[in-house]
Amino acid sequence: MNHDENDATDVRDLLGSAATGVPTVTPADRSRAVAARGRAVRRRNVMALVAAAVVAAVGVGVPVLAGGDDDAGRGVDVATAPVAEPEPCPEPPADVEALEPTDLPTGAAWARMCDGTWSGAQSDPSRVRITAFDSTPITTDVDALLDAIRALPTYDQLEPECATMLMAPTPWTLVVGYPDGTTATIGSTVTACGAAQVAGSPRSSATILELVDDAANDAEAEAATDEVATCPEPVNGLRTLEPQPDTYEGDLVDFRQTAAVVCYGIDPLGSREYESTQGALRDEQRFSIFTEAASGSTPEPRRPGGCIDSGPTRLIVLVDDEGRRLTLTDSSCTGEFTWAYGYWKPGPQAEQVIADALGGRVTQR
Numbered sequence: 001m002n003h004d005e006n007d008a009t010d011v012r013d014l015l016g017s018a019a020t021g022v023p024t025v026t027p028a029d030r031s032r033a034v035a036a037r038g039r040a041v042r043r044r045n046v047m048a049l050v051a052a053a054v055v056a057a058v059g060v061g062v063p064v065l066a067g068g069d070d071d072a073g074r075g076v077d078v079a080t081a082p083v084a085e086p087e088p089c090p091e092p093p094a095d096v097e098a099l100e101p102t103d104l105p106t107g108a109a110w111a112r113m114c115d116g117t118w119s120g121a122q123s124d125p126s127r128v129r130i131t132a133f134d135s136t137p138i139t140t141d142v143d144a145l146l147d148a149i150r151a152l153p154t155y156d157q158l159e160p161e162c163a164t165m166l167m168a169p170t171p172w173t174l175v176v177g178y179p180d181g182t183t184a185t186i187g188s189t190v191t192a193c194g195a196a197q198v199a200g201s202p203r204s205s206a207t208i209l210e211l212v213d214d215a216a217n218d219a220e221a222e223a224a225t226d227e228v229a230t231c232p233e234p235v236n237g238l239r240t241l242e243p244q245p246d247t248y249e250g251d252l253v254d255f256r257q258t259a260a261v262v263c264y265g266i267d268p269l270g271s272r273e274y275e276s277t278q279g280a281l282r283d284e285q286r287f288s289i290f291t292e293a294a295s296g297s298t299p300e301p302r303r304p305g306g307c308i309d310s311g312p313t314r315l316i317v318l319v320d321d322e323g324r325r326l327t328l329t330d331s332s333c334t335g336e337f338t339w340a341y342g343y344w345k346p347g348p349q350a351e352q353v354i355a356d357a358l359g360g361r362v363t364q365r
Helices: 003-010 012-019 027-050 142-150 205-224 283-296 348-357
Strands: 110-117 172-177 183-188 195-198 201-204 257-265 278-280 313-320 325-330 337-339 342-344
Touching: 110 142, 110 205, 142 205, 172 205, 183 195, 195 205, 201 205, 257 283, 283 313, 283 342, 283 348
Parallel strands: none
Antiparallel strands: 110 172, 172 183, 195 201, 257 278, 257 313, 313 325, 325 337, 337 342
């Protein structure tokens, strides 16, 4: 059997849905990429395991039956199904050899990678467990992940590099949860050169793990777009602003910002300059501001000065895809923004972007 052809043919349609948000990736390209990554992972794991000090005296590629308390005919209307909170990984970890067969029914609410144990290990089973997996639950497009796993070709032929070596046990489980509180679990004793039973057939452990990793990365990328920059609350009921402490330390040019907001604190002893006190920056506005600030910043202020009264306050709050915050502050009555490592005086284009985000200048109305 030619696995290169199977990987590219059988998985093609279903894996196309895993490339959400990347319109340039076709389903065919996606399936070929996943197949290639799966083979790369298998080769990488094989080389790592060859160098391992502990080698199990067992046959290569032992398939492990999958299991869970599920009903193969279950169908859940995900549009009306109640939200199911992901459960923590089982403790102690599940023995992968004791799992019951499962078909991974549709209607799943979440999926989570977990440690496993193997009762057949020659050493202490409690020590034969893997902890390298990210156990953060996947809660979006879970059924698409399960569809892709079920569509994998039958794993009935070892790769050539697997046929002449023994494998160190690295047991793992994938726990899938449903809105009714039940779970289904698949797993294997190895991450390469082996299989897990899915829908009555062995499926490549390495490719399953690669699909799960892809789904987790897609979920993380989607979550990153949900990060929101917010303005601090006014101080003492006045529209003056004190910036929140930054949670990012480093050069501005290295900050991978994904959202930004402009905040304006009105001088209580002066006049109002902008229509609004805050406004989110659209992507093109954020890019324009960030590019000018990163390229035009200086280590020392260009316009030293100060206020004889409380003065207005302008803030530009940036956040990255990890939720870290960096604030540029203009509160010295010079129009120059500052942060921990630099200063920046906006040019006319940047000032217009700020004004547009705040609804325009009052003097223009």
